[in-house]
Amino acid sequence: MSLLELKDVSRSFWTPRSLVDIALGRSPAVLRAVHRVDLAVAEGETLGIVGESGCGKSTLARLAVGLQAPDGGTVLFEGRPMSGPDPAGRIQMVFQDPYSSLNPRMTIGALLEEVVGRYHRELSRRERQAEVREALARVGLPAETAAKYPHALSGGQRQRVSIARALCPRPRILVADEPVSALDASVQAQIINLLQRLSRETGITILFISHDMQVVRHLCDRVAVMYLGKVMEVAPVEALFDHPRHPYTAGLMDAVPDVTRRRGTARQPVSGEMPDPYAEIRGCRFASRCRFAEARCAEPQRLTETAPGGLVRCWKAADATLPFSGGKTLT
């Protein structure tokens, strides 16, 4: 059984209408940030969610922790539907911006101690402080960090504190929303390794949201590719990177600069911009940018299983003679 399951989950945002709009009977513009997504997260795995900015991956993260309620479908945690954040704190989140994710007026020790006290009320002050030291050690920070204020820490150290805070309630799932995209490359690697170690040592389930294909490839067991609020492809990480089955996945991978690529071999990254997210698209959402688009793509596409553990939302994926395998070369 999957630990966390999103069933037909949608979340839309409405732009407020002006009085003139209401008088003229115009319907409000709807942005379908997440549109009828089905996704299951298995116990202990690290599931990556990738996509360009604006594809709805952050909204998906907020739905997964219960920070936002879906307006369609249900989010199941341990088989039970969620309403709001888990009362026992078993799903926690690490945020993107290390500079706004810690209260600037509290020392690291004070803010961690408060969280420890919230979840382990029986502990004495001394025991709580010991717990704080342990929490810092878990994320590779020295005990002296407890006396410091957030402004005295680097971005990477702050992100470690965020992870330590998220781990205090002993969660089963850690949702990480772009936790490294605001950090330097070398610090990124440290945080990724920390998450990897946590996953290996504690078996915690990680939902890792990112736009960085390389990082996802390094960290994740399985990857879901999102585009305009829909999941386009889900596959185990090696299968996805070796044989992307959706043209969008292939294009995303080709957009990653690769210094080892031979000169003269052609890259075919996704070109153009995402279409207006407010527009109603009936058929394949990617068709307007797809190099292989045909008339049939104007029809709604279903997420179908093409390989074991792999789901693709493209009717062409069943066709074995696809020209985009491996994201490497075309004829």
Added chain:
Amino acid sequence: MTPLIRRFVRSPAGIGGLAMLLALAAAVVVTPLISPYDPYALDFGNALMPPDAAHWFGTDNFGRDIFTRIVAGAVYDLRLATTCVFGPMILGILIGLCAGYYGGWVDDALMRITDIVWAFPFYVLVLTIVGVLGPGEGNLYIAFFMVNWIGYARIVRGETQIIRRLEYVQALTILRFGPARTMLRHILPNAVTPAVVYSMSDLVLTVQAVAALSFFGLGVQPPAPEWGLLIVESVDYMRDAPWMTIFPGLAIAWVGVAFALLGEGLATAMKPKG
């Protein structure tokens, strides 16, 4: 709180303002002990004396020592000003926090009330209240409490709306911290700085407003040596004994400048780093 004090001490404006207030406080405490004059006792033989070594600020038309009266009046003005600022300030901060944190209909309701109170010109409202309830210090408090919270509610609401969206507040929501704790312990300390700074300029304005209302006969009643009253009593003698007007005026200015400088110092000290 030590870093706050350390940064405050380094700000010359803040120290200057504090020193001016402490000087006034020292005068209030010491003067009754060493002054040979009673602020209320009449002495017609020495009426309208210009400032000299015996009467530093001169005497009024009843021969009372103006310096002694000003110092005694400071208690009235400071008590009125601080109560009329800090009381409504607490009220306004709580209202602003709730409006900004909950948003939606709570925000709508509280802000409409704010707009309604805001729409009344202050002095018209005070005149109405005092007209109905009669003049006096107690009714001044009622008038100020009804009006003075608005600025704080608006400032804190705006700050709260920004802070509520920050990731550390969202983390608290996921960690299931209740709204009271989130608001008071995590949002308030980061939202209150502009309100505290504003309260200092509000004190300046309120000292003037208290003096003005007493001047119109709506506030503190004679023979209390409240500064506004000192000025109103001097009006008939302004040409022959200008010191009767000038020194109470300078006292109001002294307090105003002191609070303005103090506010400047607090603003520097309370800005969080990073």
